Amino acid sequence: MxxxxxxxxxxxxxxxxxxxxxxxxxxxxxxxxxxxxxxxxxxxxxxxxxxxxxxxxxxxxTPRIPRGSIEVKGKSVFITGCDSGFGHATAKHLHKLGFTVFAGCLFKDKGERGSKELEEMQSDRMKVVQLDVCSEEQVNRAVESVGRGEQRRCVYVWRGGVYDHGDVPPGVRGRVVNLASMYGRMGNALRSPYCVSKYGVEAFSDCLRYEMKAWGVKVSVIEPGNFIVATGILTRDIVATTADKLWREAPPGVQEDYGHAHFDRHMAMMRSYCSSGQKDVQPVLDDITDAITSHRPFTRYNPMEPHWWIRMQVMTHLPAVIADRLYF
The missing domain is CATH 1.10.287 (Helix Hairpins)
Structure with missing residues (x-):
């Protein structure tokens, strides 16, 4: 193949x-x-x-042209969302490359499997910290745990959450890598909450790049395609539980307007997505690594299958009337 x-x-x-x-x-x-x-x-x-x-x-x-790499030795990365998915895989991957990893986990205090697996590595370069990115107190405590000296040469890989540039310590000469999605560049049916959050990550990353340029901080955005199977972010059980809750809590008027048949048809579509997408997260890890180690990182990376890349170009560059006719 x-x-x-x-x-x-x-x-x-x-x-x-x-x-x-x-x-x-x-x-x-x-x-x-x-x-x-x-x-x-x-x-x-x-x-x-x-x-x-x-x-x-x-x-x-043309393949990606090498743009030189920084020395990994002595460098640290601070990663959020390391309980599972891209964050967990990134923490292990960058540790393997020689970085000191500060892995922020939402469920560290509950001893969940993801954080426990990282702690069981028993490495001086793998430091697991409790972190809920929606808690300002935990964010401040986690950043302080990195240490003032480390902060100034640290790479911040944010897998999610909303924050301001105050979370990036002043005087930093490192990088910020934000994980967004292809749905931060284009919308799709049944994806409105997800798309809103990813569009926000895209816009914030652009603003942060402008604001932090004076301090030499480079900001990159990773826009993964469909990695549902690889990350397990969506399963049939999750769809079933969510669907049941949505229908049960919907007002009678909404249930009557939409009808159960229409609702079931869309839920069947969501279930079909559970077995779709790439099975290996390595393309995402490679792009995160390039954003961290390259002397001249790209502003945006697009680890996705070719048909998704083409769709994204069509929907972002051609008139909406053409894109809508092609895909909806």
Whole structure:
């Protein structure tokens, strides 16, 4: 089976060719008319189209260019949400690379499996701390536990939560890596609460990048695609429990307006998502690592399957009327 990078390149190049062919029939005529009105030679329009297309294909097909790496020894990372999912996997991955990891866990004080597994590593470089990102007191206590010296060269990987730039200690010369989602760039049916939270992470990360530039802090956003199977974030039991609660607590008028058949149809759709997506979180870990260790990290990373990447480009760059017709 072809590797994912090869499949991605093949699909994206095919997409670019298809898009060029579709636009090629009408766009040149339109641009030629505009160029003629402006007094420019008509041939220059065709040359420009070919040039833009060549640059696009080159951008899609070119592998990530190495941009130098920082020295890992003596560096620390502070990670939230390490009980499970991306946070847990990131903590173990970065520890393996040689970082000192401060792993924030919501359920450390309850001895849940995720935090317990990290503590059982019994490593001086794996420090598990109690952290509810919605509690200002716990956030302040966790940051203080890192130590003032460590804070100034620490990388902060925030998997969730809302915070302000005061949570990043002044004088820091490190990085902030926020985990968002492809749904921070585009909406989808039945995803409104999730999309709202991820759009917020995207907007906040942009603001934080501008605000912290004066201190040399670089801010990156990771936008994973569908990793439901890999992270176990959504299961059939969760869908069933949530669906039962939603329907039971809905006012009679709402139940009558929507109808049980409509509700059941959408819940069946949610159950179908439980077995979808990539099974390995390694693409996300690789991008987080690049954001942390590269001398010139990207602003945004898109670890996702090719068809999701194409959909995100269509929904964020083409008119909404086209995207809506294609996907909804």
């Amino acid at each position: 072809a590797s994912l990078p090869f499949v991605r390149v093949a699909l994206l190049v095919s997409f670019s060719v298809l898009l060029t062919v579709l636009l090629g029939f009408g766009l040149p005529a339109l641009l030629n008319a505009v160029a003629k009105c402006c007094g420019f030679p008509e041939t220059s329009v065709t040359e420009c189209i070919v040039g833009v297309y060549f640059i696009f294909v080159l951008y899609v097909a």
